[in-house]
Amino acid sequence: MNLLPFRDLPAYRPRHFVPQNIDLGEWNQIAPLFDALETRAPQCQSAAEFERWLLDGSELAAALDEEGSRRYIAMTCHTENSEAEKAYLQFVEQIEPALKPRRFKLAQLFLAHPRRSELAKERYFVFDRDTQLQVELFRPENVPLETEEAKLSQQYQKLIGSLTVQFRGEERTLAQMGRYLEDPDRALRQETWELVSNRRLQEAGQIETVFEQLLELRQKIAANAGFPNYLAYAFRARGRFDYTPEDCQKFHESIEKEVMPVLRQLHVERRAQLKLPALRPWDLAVDPLNLPALRPFEGMENLLSTTHDIFTQLDSKLAGEFGLMRELHLLDLENRKGKAPGGYQSTLAESRLPFIFMNAVGIQRDVETLLHEAGHAFHALATREENLYSYRSAPIEFCEVASMSMELLGNEFLEKFYQAADAKRARRDHLEGIVEIFPWIATVDAFQHWIYSHPGHTRAERQQAWNDLMTRFGGEVDWSGYEKARTNLWHRQLHIFLHPFYYVEYGIAQLGALQVWANSKKDKAQALREYHHALSLGGSRPLPELFAAAGCRFDFSPQTVKPLLKLVRAELANLN
């Protein structure tokens, strides 16, 4: 039984090294290919032979990557199918761990190779830099600590995932309670907000304890790798070659200076529209005019064809690419029983084709998600000609420029989905969301900068640091009577527990996306040309060059942020 929505996608380039009929779920068929690469490395007598060796390794990596993606896609499209689940887990538990030491060995062979210095500098600069990093940070004594870290992270997830409340005589998860915060009935909003908030507060002590164990482990990991603290280690481990902790502080300051006045203004307007004496934490998600939710489409065919119309209006190349995805069934958008939650874009690394998974139900958020994931898909298609596997994907800070730009550019044509007034409302909601997320990103990031550069701090000091940031970035929200909830608000941001420091990337990317959008207002054709070009570079150039190719500055200072917020403000004024 074929559990994939698409059929027979051939490899984009015929295989040269990996046997056609190999079973990529069988380690005893995979291992000989790594053996062959290891044996061949010392025999490479010229730069050309060495490059061929790299491309063969690249072909193997892509084939394995696609195997994993196909199993993941099959599982998320059919969560009730035990065969699909088994196949996916088998790959994750047996193949992936076995790959790690073999990949590490190939990286070592690359770095020690006499032909390495003969490779074209410009072409291999990023590849060389990433491979060095992979080897440089590896410490055998950190392996058990990382396993311990993963276990603690899982404990946090399990704890948060298990939380429920009793509401109207029924047990409900916290996620299920989210929709009541959008209800026009204010008393109901307050009741649900308090229920959820109090349930979290009951676990506050346990969450703090898990976090403190994580903190201790992370400090050890950093010390083992020879770093003064985990802040310095994390920047290196995340491959942040092109920006520093100081740059991130500059980002926080720019948000404070340029975004906070806009957020405060939005809060003041919201309070006035809702006719309230003060804006409380449960007043932030409801429509300020008590309007019913937007309904942009009915049925998946409608969503697909209307989004296709938007791309046709925007750019014929993008429209053609979206058409190809439809033709090859590379989109599974409909929410139905047995599908995993959420949405994602996955790349089939060997066919060099994107796949989009979603759970659309007919709301504006679905339109935004499809535009966003389509941006990632266009990125994957733009790199099809690149033969080096690792260059077919860019750093996350730029991947999200591709997707977030597409939300902004596509939203210009929302009239395809709506009457004029509703299109304006949808655009306004989207821009307000951007204004709201920047300060939260700055808060989460600045908090972690403080935590990991203050080893040995007390719980009370940590709480103080968080509250200071809430004062800086919280806007015009009245928390009186709920101080404890405010102090512990960070407990729900899973990145702080699971992926330390991974969050500011979205803020950096949004600055890029806003610049692409600003450029398109001046010269749409040129902005799109630059967009296509920058995407086609994949991960072959460092971040500042990728941003420059897209017509953006890789810079977090007020000088860059100010004109972007001016544009957002002007647009919001037009949408009133």
Ligand SMILES: [Zn+2]
């Ligand atoms: Zn994304």
